[in-house]
Amino acid sequence: xxxxxxxxxxxxxxEPAPVPGVRLAxxxxxxxxxxxxxxxxxxxxxxxxxxxxxxxxxxxSAPVEWCARGLADGRARALVVNAGNANxxxxxxxxxxxxxxxxxxxxxxxxxxxxxFVSSTGTIGEFLPDARITLPLPEMAAEAxxxxxxxxxxxxxxxxxxxxxxxxxxxxxxxxxxxxxxxKGSGMxxxxxxxxxAYVATDAALPADVLRALLGPAxxxxxxxxxxxxxxxxxxxxxxxxxxxxxxxxxxxxxxxALAAFRTALNGLLLDLAHQVVRDGExxxxxxxxxxxxxxxxxxxxxxxxxxxxxxxxxxxxxGADANWGRIVMAVGKAGERADRDRLAIRxxxxxxCADGxxxxxxxxxxxxAHMKGRDILIEVDVGIGQGSATVWTCDLTxxxxxxxxxxxx
Amino acid sequence: xxxxxxxxxxxxxxEPAPVPGVRLAxxxxxxxxxxxxxxxxxxxxxxxxxxxxxxxxxxxSAPVEWCARGLADGRARALVVNAGNANxxxxxxxxxxxxxxxxxxxxxxxxxxxxxFVSSTGTIGEFLPDARITLPLPEMAAEAxxxxxxxxxxxxxxxxxxxxxxxxxxxxxxxxxxxxxxxKGSGMxxxxxxxxxAYVATDAALPADVLRALLGPAxxxxxxxxxxxxxxxxxxxxxxxxxxxxxxxxxxxxxxxALAAFRTALNGLLLDLAHQVVRDGExxxxxxxxxxxxxxxxxxxxxxxxxxxxxxxxxxxxxGADANWGRIVMAVGKAGERADRDRLAIRxxxxxxCADGxxxxxxxxxxxxAHMKGRDILIEVDVGIGQGSATVWTCDLTxxxxxxxxxxxx
Numbered sequence: 001x002x003x004x005x006x007x008x009x010x011x012x013x014x015e016p017a018p019v020p021g022v023r024l025a026x027x028x029x030x031x032x033x034x035x036x037x038x039x040x041x042x043x044x045x046x047x048x049x050x051x052x053x054x055x056x057x058x059x060x061s062a063p064v065e066w067c068a069r070g071l072a073d074g075r076a077r078a079l080v081v082n083a084g085n086a087n088x089x090x091x092x093x094x095x096x097x098x099x100x101x102x103x104x105x106x107x108x109x110x111x112x113x114x115x116x117f118v119s120s121t122g123t124i125g126e127f128l129p130d131a132r133i134t135l136p137l138p139e140m141a142a143e144a145x146x147x148x149x150x151x152x153x154x155x156x157x158x159x160x161x162x163x164x165x166x167x168x169x170x171x172x173x174x175x176x177x178x179x180x181x182x183x184k185g186s187g188m189x190x191x192x193x194x195x196x197x198a199y200v201a202t203d204a205a206l207p208a209d210v211l212r213a214l215l216g217p218a219x220x221x222x223x224x225x226x227x228x229x230x231x232x233x234x235x236x237x238x239x240x241x242x243x244x245x246x247x248x249x250x251x252x253x254x255x256x257x258a259l260a261a262f263r264t265a266l267n268g269l270l271l272d273l274a275h276q277v278v279r280d281g282e283x284x285x286x287x288x289x290x291x292x293x294x295x296x297x298x299x300x301x302x303x304x305x306x307x308x309x310x311x312x313x314x315x316x317x318x319x320g321a322d323a324n325w326g327r328i329v330m331a332v333g334k335a336g337e338r339a340d341r342d343r344l345a346i347r348x349x350x351x352x353x354c355a356d357g358x359x360x361x362x363x364x365x366x367x368x369x370a371h372m373k374g375r376d377i378l379i380e381v382d383v384g385i386g387q388g389s390a391t392v393w394t395c396d397l398t399x400x401x402x403x404x405x406x407x408x409x410x
Numbered sequence: 411x412x413x414x415x416x417x418x419x420x421x422x423x424x425e426p427a428p429v430p431g432v433r434l435a436x437x438x439x440x441x442x443x444x445x446x447x448x449x450x451x452x453x454x455x456x457x458x459x460x461x462x463x464x465x466x467x468x469x470x471s472a473p474v475e476w477c478a479r480g481l482a483d484g485r486a487r488a489l490v491v492n493a494g495n496a497n498x499x500x501x502x503x504x505x506x507x508x509x510x511x512x513x514x515x516x517x518x519x520x521x522x523x524x525x526x527f528v529s530s531t532g533t534i535g536e537f538l539p540d541a542r543i544t545l546p547l548p549e550m551a552a553e554a555x556x557x558x559x560x561x562x563x564x565x566x567x568x569x570x571x572x573x574x575x576x577x578x579x580x581x582x583x584x585x586x587x588x589x590x591x592x593x594k595g596s597g598m599x600x601x602x603x604x605x606x607x608a609y610v611a612t613d614a615a616l617p618a619d620v621l622r623a624l625l626g627p628a629x630x631x632x633x634x635x636x637x638x639x640x641x642x643x644x645x646x647x648x649x650x651x652x653x654x655x656x657x658x659x660x661x662x663x664x665x666x667x668a669l670a671a672f673r674t675a676l677n678g679l680l681l682d683l684a685h686q687v688v689r690d691g692e693x694x695x696x697x698x699x700x701x702x703x704x705x706x707x708x709x710x711x712x713x714x715x716x717x718x719x720x721x722x723x724x725x726x727x728x729x730g731a732d733a734n735w736g737r738i739v740m741a742v743g744k745a746g747e748r749a750d751r752d753r754l755a756i757r758x759x760x761x762x763x764c765a766d767g768x769x770x771x772x773x774x775x776x777x778x779x780a781h782m783k784g785r786d787i788l789i790e791v792d793v794g795i796g797q798g799s800a801t802v803w804t805c806d807l808t809x810x811x812x813x814x815x816x817x818x819x820x
Contacts (some may be wrong), residue, residue: 057743057744058748058756059739059740086736088739089768090766090769124735124736124739125739126769219683234743312722313639313815316815316816318814319816326534327534329469329535330467330534333465333470334466341499348545356501357500357537358500361534400810401722402726405730
């Protein structure tokens with residue numbers, strides 16, 4: 001838990017701007033950790049809508065099941081997140097704990113329990129001491145204020161080595177709109193989506209169905225395109241709240257041209273947060289961008305990218321600054337998608353390494369080896385079949401990952 | 411390359427008994443390695459049949475493509491294997507190299523090139539100096555003799571830390587029949603089948619279609635049920651040769667009752683070799699047997715077992731002797747197969763750890779923790795859905811894996 005800050009961390013932590021209609025509070029409740037904040041309460045003004053993307057795990061946690069029901073209604077007034085205990089694999093008692101938290105938060109916020117969203121992250125299989133969370137909620141609500149996003153990001157950290165925040169100002173129909181968000185996650189990170197929690201709020205006025213239509217593709221191109229270890233958490237939750245206080249004209253639907261800038265800002269903000277998660281990958285020493293082109297479809301390209309990004313042999317080669325493109329060929333081969341071995345082309349750091357199924361004639365490894373020694377690695381792979389493309393981000397696999405996971409009880 | 415012998419290695423290396431109709435020769439040809447044998451030539455008497463299982467990789471090597479054609483005919487007279495260079499991703503020149511080797515071996519053995527099987531294992535993407543293999547073939551053929559299986563196993567090693575051999579005596583219709591075999595592989599090991607080469611010979615008289623029918627299920631329950639790192643090689647090849655010299659009565663087909671003992675012996679021998687591959691898993695310190703029951707089908711059970719066996723978080727927990735069953739729950743959840751979270755049950759070292767979606771009441775971790783410190787770990791998972799079951803074998807993920815793969819150019 002006292003890991004040094006990742007060498008890939010952003011040099012500064014951004015303090016996101018307040019979002020009208022959102023108030024935040026954090027507290028050291030001693031759920032598991034001592035001497036640090038571990039519970040976040042976010043309160044949303046009446047009229048707030050919500051959309052979300054949840055883990056596809058079949059052993060998903062009680063809080064995730066609770067959120068799934070709330071998302072069907074699409075209305076939100078409060079969010080409660082604790083770190084240190086995932087309330088996963090805790091049976092009926094786990095479900096009761098979620099209900100206790102939602103009921104208590106609802107009483108505090110003056111809303112229905114179904115308008116309260118609950119997340120828990122940390123150790124699996126231990127009962128959640130929910131009274132440690134519910135009892136302080138009224139005091140936390142009284143203290144809640146519009147700023148404090150970095151504090152919120154800190155309160156939900158587990159093996160994270162730095163808080164992850166992002167903020168953006170955009171507009172809808174010429175009216176300024178704010179987006180601010182936080183994320184956590186550094187291991188058990190893979191699509192669908194891995195112990196990854198992310199919460200984004202905006203003051204845009206968007207019905208839940210519009211939020212859903214915007215969030216799905218944005219999540220696919222960000223949180224569902226990153227991987228640290230290929231492991232999928234039982235708890236991943238991405239929620240997007242819209243308080244509706246920006247004062248812009250109503251939108252007609254998800255395809256309203258007035259949403260173009262907002263869509264771009266949302267995509268960028270989620271990608272920013274997702275990259276921060278990869279940059280905090282357990283033990284990571286290099287950040288890797290994998291661009292796959294020439295696949296049968298965009299979906300096939302993403303699967304190929306993830307096969308490369310999840311390959312232990314590719315990831316250890318990158319850790320060793322080894323431009324071992326043979327392992328990339330291997331990973332393409334196992335992805336389960338079409339690829340033409342004899343048209344396959346790979347570039348590393350922009351330098352052609354192989355093409356047409358062969359090492360590039362006169363290939364000079366020196367500039368590639370120099371690139372591999374850097375912090376940011378770019379690998380481009382064209383599989384020679386079609387027009388599908390995707391970009392995936394990952395990190396290397398180092399001794400640090402073993403150090404962290406051979407003794408952390410998560 | 412000078413790794414110490416795996417702590418999980420068998421205490422003795424078995425010298426398999428000669429198989430009538432098979433002669434072996436090895437030689438230090440300097441393909442890549444110096445100071446060690448690196449080429450194996452096996453000669454089979456006329457009338458030998460063959461069946462095989464090859465990698466499913468879409469970037470499979472030129473030798474694998476060559477073997478696929480030969481398997482269609484099902485006749486074999488020679489096998490040539492080199493270590494140090496995989497002749498993969500080498501374009502038309504790679505194909506020429508295979509043809510050169512097959513032609514030279516055919517001339518030596520007095521057979522058609524299509525009756526020669528060729529494998530190469532080692533670095534990907536470098537041209538194979540095939541003359542270093544073809545020129546010595548006549549001398550090797552002259553030296554070939556019936557014994558020397560351990561020497562054969564040594565000649566095909568790459569990152570292996572010990573030679574892998576197995577032998578069995580069985581009978582068909584009361585007539586004694588011999589099976590002897592070798593394997594190599596320690597990284598890039600996953601179903602379908604990973605840099606894993608295995609060659610088994612028997613003096614049974616079995617048509618190629620009978621061999622195929624026997625080999626498929628035996629491979630599924632052995633080499634396709636092991637994983638070290640989830641990576642799939644471009645070169646995996648499993649070949650079963652039958653020289654027909656045992657003198658038993660002809661069999662009527664794969665379901666002939668006279669084959670019962672042979673089938674059992676073949677299954678056992680392949681499983682033995684497959685376990686030896688896992689026990690040589692790069693950096694492995696513990697051998698792990700994962701028994702999955704209660705799945706929708708046997709196939710689903712195997713997928714769940716492989717999801718657990720490939721999970722970096724499970725494997726690092728095992729490395730740390732941590733009975734972290736929460737990570738097992740996580741891996742079951744991500745397997746993409748049905749499981750009932752609230753009926754899931756896990757036993758470690760035979761001790762119930764959780765049941766009905768909860769930690770077992772009064773769970774005492776002490777005996778489980780003691781088991782986790784051993785060399786052989788048993789994990790049983792019942793997913794509470796149906797009658798499907800499977801057993802999968804893997805090893806832990808340690809610093810040794812990083813050490814080996816962050817600088818070996820494979």
